[in-house]
Amino acid sequence: MKVKLTVGLIIVLGAVGLFFLSSTGNTKPVYYYSPTQFIQKPSLKNDRLRLKGTIKPGTVKQSKDKINLWFDVTDGKNSVPVHYRGAVPDAFQEGLEVVVDGRMGDKGTFQANELIVKCPSKYESKNTGPNAKGPTA
Amino acid sequence: MLITVISLVIAAGVFLWIFAPLFGQPEQIPQKRGREELMSAVNRSVHELETDLKLEKIQQEDLDVIQKHLEEESSS
Amino acid sequence: MNNLGNYALFIALGLAAWGIVSSSVSYRTKDLRYLRSAIRSLYGICAMVLLAVGVLWAALLRNDFTLKYVWEYSRSTQPTIYKITALWGGMNGSILFWCALLSIFSALAVSFNRKNNLKLLPFTTLVLFLTLGFFLFLLNFKTSPFLPLRDSAGVLISTYSPQMLARIQGNGLNPLLQNVYMAIHPPMLYQGYVGFAIPFAFILGALAHKERNTFWMRSARNWAMYAWLTLGIGILLGGYWAYIELGWGGYWAWDPVENASFLPWITGTAFIHSFLMQEKRGIYRFWNVFFIVATFILSIYGTFLTRSGILQSVHAFGQEDPSIPWFFRLGTIFLAFMAGMLILSFGLILRRKKLLTSGQTLESAGSRETMFLYANILFGLMAFVVLFGVTSPIFYRMATHKELSRGPEFYDPRMIPIALLVLLVMGIASIAPWRRGGWAAYRRQILIPGIAGLSALMASLAAFFSGGAASRADFASRPLTYIYLFACVALAFFVSGILFEEYTRTVKHAHATRGLSALKSLLAPFRDNPRRYGGYVVHLGVVCLLLGIAFSATFQQEYQETMKPGDSARFGPYTVRMADLNHDDLNSNLQKVNEVKIWADLQVYRGPKLVALLRPERVYYASNPEQPTYEVAIHSTLMRDFYTLMAGFDLKNDTAIIGAFVNPMVAWLWLGGVFILIGGITAILPMRRT
Numbered sequence: 020m021k022v023k024l025t026v027g028l029i030i031v032l033g034a035v036g037l038f039f040l041s042s043t044g045n046t047k048p049v050y051y052y053s054p055t056q057f058i059q060k061p062s063l064k065n066d067r068l069r070l071k072g073t074i075k076p077g078t079v080k081q082s083k084d085k086i087n088l089w090f091d092v093t094d095g096k097n098s099v100p101v102h103y104r105g106a107v108p109d110a111f112q113e114g115l116e117v118v119v120d121g122r123m124g125d126k127g128t129f130q131a132n133e134l135i136v137k138c139p140s141k142y143e144s145k146n147t148g149p150n151a152k153g154p155t156a
Numbered sequence: 157m158l159i160t161v162i163s164l165v166i167a168a169g170v171f172l173w174i175f176a177p178l179f180g181q182p183e184q185i186p187q188k189r190g191r192e193e194l195m196s197a198v199n200r201s202v203h204e205l206e207t208d209l210k211l212e213k214i215q216q217e218d219l220d221v222i223q224k225h226l227e228e229e230s231s232s
Numbered sequence: 233m234n235n236l237g238n239y240a241l242f243i244a245l246g247l248a249a250w251g252i253v254s255s256s257v258s259y260r261t262k263d264l265r266y267l268r269s270a271i272r273s274l275y276g277i278c279a280m281v282l283l284a285v286g287v288l289w290a291a292l293l294r295n296d297f298t299l300k301y302v303w304e305y306s307r308s309t310q311p312t313i314y315k316i317t318a319l320w321g322g323m324n325g326s327i328l329f330w331c332a333l334l335s336i337f338s339a340l341a342v343s344f345n346r347k348n349n350l351k352l353l354p355f356t357t358l359v360l361f362l363t364l365g366f367f368l369f370l371l372n373f374k375t376s377p378f379l380p381l382r383d384s385a386g387v388l389i390s391t392y393s394p395q396m397l398a399r400i401q402g403n404g405l406n407p408l409l410q411n412v413y414m415a416i417h418p419p420m421l422y423q424g425y426v427g428f429a430i431p432f433a434f435i436l437g438a439l440a441h442k443e444r445n446t447f448w449m450r451s452a453r454n455w456a457m458y459a460w461l462t463l464g465i466g467i468l469l470g471g472y473w474a475y476i477e478l479g480w481g482g483y484w485a486w487d488p489v490e491n492a493s494f495l496p497w498i499t500g501t502a503f504i505h506s507f508l509m510q511e512k513r514g515i516y517r518f519w520n521v522f523f524i525v526a527t528f529i530l531s532i533y534g535t536f537l538t539r540s541g542i543l544q545s546v547h548a549f550g551q552e553d554p555s556i557p558w559f560f561r562l563g564t565i566f567l568a569f570m571a572g573m574l575i576l577s578f579g580l581i582l583r584r585k586k587l588l589t590s591g592q593t594l595e596s597a598g599s600r601e602t603m604f605l606y607a608n609i610l611f612g613l614m615a616f617v618v619l620f621g622v623t624s625p626i627f628y629r630m631a632t633h634k635e636l637s638r639g640p641e642f643y644d645p646r647m648i649p650i651a652l653l654v655l656l657v658m659g660i661a662s663i664a665p666w667r668r669g670g671w672a673a674y675r676r677q678i679l680i681p682g683i684a685g686l687s688a689l690m691a692s693l694a695a696f697f698s699g700g701a702a703s704r705a706d707f708a709s710r711p712l713t714y715i716y717l718f719a720c721v722a723l724a725f726f727v728s729g730i731l732f733e734e735y736t737r738t739v740k741h742a743h744a745t746r747g748l749s750a751l752k753s754l755l756a757p758f759r760d761n762p763r764r765y766g767g768y769v770v771h772l773g774v775v776c777l778l779l780g781i782a783f784s785a786t787f788q789q790e791y792q793e794t795m796k797p798g799d800s801a802r803f804g805p806y807t808v809r810m811a812d813l814n815h816d817d818l819n820s821n822l823q824k825v826n827e828v829k830i831w832a833d834l835q836v837y838r839g840p841k842l843v844a845l846l847r848p849e850r851v852y853y854a855s856n857p858e859q860p861t862y863e864v865a866i867h868s869t870l871m872r873d874f875y876t877l878m879a880g881f882d883l884k885n886d887t888a889i890i891g892a893f894v895n896p897m898v899a900w901l902w903l904g905g906v907f908i909l910i911g912g913i914t915a916i917l918p919m920r921r922t
Binding site: 159160162163166167170171174175176177178180182183184185186187188189191192193194196197198200201204205206207208210211212213214215218219221222225226229230 | 233235236239240243246247250258262264265266267268269272273276279280348349350351353354385443444445448449450511514600620646658663664666667668676683710737738741745760764797919
């Protein structure tokens with residue numbers, strides 16, 4: 020019993036120590052903000068964070084070569100303009116939930132390093148699920 | 157309509173089938189343990205330990221202790 | 233015809249309700265008649281659910297768009313194979329599929345155990361009926377796959393005239409899912425999730441019926457290993473699919489959905505290892521019950537998390553109609569089921585806690601038995617980290633109203649050291665002696681693998697630092713990453729050395745003592761003890777997997793160049809010439825042709841030598857005319873993957889923006905997966921009777 024106990028204790032303590040050691044070596048944790056929360060907190064202007072909202076219909080623009088993307092991310096009340104340069108994810112569509120990782124740029128446009136589009140459900144497209152509308156009448 | 161009728165027939169048939177055993181003679185569930193499975197598992201463990209003996213992963217006295225314990229557990 | 237599906241599911245629900253009653257009665261009264269009735273109900277459920285599956289498949293195959301589900305996940309032009317896989321393409325169908333698997337597995341497990349383990353069946357079947365009942369309740373009242381389709385005005389499609397019906401094409405399965413890996417991935421995962429329900433039921437049944445020993449129950453062992461294997465392969469397939477389909481050059485993002493499938497795999501792995509010790513020494517009974525209960529609960533959680541709308545509905549901003557009262561939302565019902573099964577399990581554990589003590593003590597800190605304890609602790613820790621990462625944002629939000637984002641920056645620093653420790657224990661445990669743990673016992677076997685590990689460490693350090701000042705600077709910028717990398721290399725060689733040594737010892741022994749031919753000797757370990765040596769092959773696979781992850785994560789490079797036909801550009805070690813940029817007729821009617829492609833023909837050179845011809849594409853599918861999907865083109869070698877995609881294109885100016893990743897040693901991940909599959913199948917095979 021003694022063996023088990025001391026061994027176990029050493030390991031558990033060591034592991035917990037590892038857990039917390041590695042957390043102090045961390046960079047600042049990244050938070051999600053909605054557009055409204057972001058606008059209401061001017062102190063966030065220089066922080067790296069993740070904006071979470073939906074892709075506002077009618078605001079999507081893509082450069083001709085498809086590598087530059089502009090759109091507004093909205094939460095229904097406020098919007099933030101976003102610019103993303105890179106390979107646009109397949110699933111990108113107006114009205115879908117999106118997360119943009121980056122920071123506010125100079126000209127009031129949020130510069131995104133990463134663009135993650137969330138479908139209503141990973142596998143579903145616009146026309147599926149409980150709120151889907153069937154074929155047009 | 158046809159589908160509804162078929163479904164009712166299926167339902168009736170299935171429920172007749174599952175209630176049928178209730179009308180037999182009352183019988184107790186035999187409380188014996190799965191003897192064969194138990195013995196085959198114990199034998200398998202002993203066999204593996206004997207192989208480990210040859211591979212020098214276990215010493216004879218340890219094997220004896222473990223085997224005795226397994227046989228005790230399986231007979232209770 | 234489709235109503236047959238509805239009726240079948242309703243009958244099945246009735247059978248499940250009766251099953252709960254009759255199995256409970258047979259548990260209390262030990263009356264065999266009620267048990268027989270319960271068993272028949274189980275077979276009846278199986279038949280009814282399979283009938284419902286048949287009806288849905290028939291509807292999918294004949295393009296019956298009067299059903300909402302068929303319209304959502306199929307189209308008339310969809311390839312037949314994807315009409316079949318559409319069964320699990322959406323939530324309602326996949327719940328039906330899950331239920332079908334559970335009813336088949338339950339029927340099989342019960343029929344195998346009828347003869348020898350009748351005593352345990354009352355409570356075991358009760359657990360199965362409770363689970364089946366839950367899914368059937370959902371299928372009847374919340375997630376029916378047989379709902380009729382209405383058009384946007386609310387009119388039933390089934391009232392349309394034949395001509396109007398003929399014009400309906402269907403929405404179509406998401407093109408991301410029209411891919412062989414995505415076709416197999418859900419059935420694999422579900423076999424894993426459902427498979428674990430069987431040992432869960434039997435172990436609870438054994439506890440309830442006061443059966444002290446569960447180790448001899450084949451149902452516990454074999455189903456758990458089968459479930460573990462299919463779940464693991466399912467996860468790997470998901471990662472592989474993400475890698476080749478999604479175009480971001482990676483295979484794992486610590487996404488909540490991915491984590492939800494990984495969690496039960498971690499606890500399942502712990503279970504199948506720890507259970508071995510219960511077999512031999514009767515120890516770790518509580519650990520085993522704990523792990524199997526955790527695996528089952530996490531499997532349910534994993535099943536539902538994939539359909540992300542469900543958890544959100546509890547928080548009232550999800551998919552469901554907001555007028556539905558909170559207690560009838562999908563999320564609430566599923567949480568209630570999970571809570572109920574947890575209470576049942578832990579209540580049982582408390583009542584029968586005397587059965588879970590082994591009366592034995594561990595003899596040494598270095599013995600084989602104790603190695604498995606370290607493994608249990610490490611796996612438990614891994615599961616804790618992932619569970620913490622997934623659930624802490626929820627509590628954090630409740631406390632501070634800030635939403636925390638957890639990604640690789642959270643998981644990697646914690647999971648990597650634990651994984652390395654697991655690797656170490658994996659190696660040592662293979663040679664650990666029973667009941668003793670002194671240096672003398674290890675000395676002979678550990679020497680050579682230890683030297684191998686150290687040599688590999690020296691060699692890799694030398695190779696890395698031969699890069700001079702640049703290497704030193706890189707090391708200084710991320711020292712922990714490199715320390716972990718070198719540790720991984722050293723451990724990989726150490727563990728491989730041990731596995732190799734174990735294998736050759738057994739082969740030599742078989743040859744010497746039984747005078748077998750060379751070939752027969754080489755096969756002997758797998759035939760005499762498939763579980764152990766199949767397990768060693770799995771461990772080898774894990775080593776490859778971890779090496780692949782370590783190198784691809786540390787040394788990934790990303791590139792992007794704008795190119796016209798005839799241009800050449802440098803991408804890391806490769807020179808790429810774009811021979812051509814082509815496209816299908818962009819004016820064609822997407823609805824008719826189903827897809828319109830744009831592609832680039834790339835010639836890939838390593839130095840002067842042409843090593844590959846790659847064709848990255850963008851494809852417009854009928855079901856998503858706005859965003860073209862990526863068809864990635866990969867040149868894969870054991871050393872690295874050269875992964876190309878068409879990040880952008882401008883057809884008027886005849887240019888394409890080619891993105892590329894150089895991912896070192898990614899192929900080792902998939903190679904590892906193959907070993908895991910082969911080893912896992914071997915391990916499940918029955919031993920040769922000597």
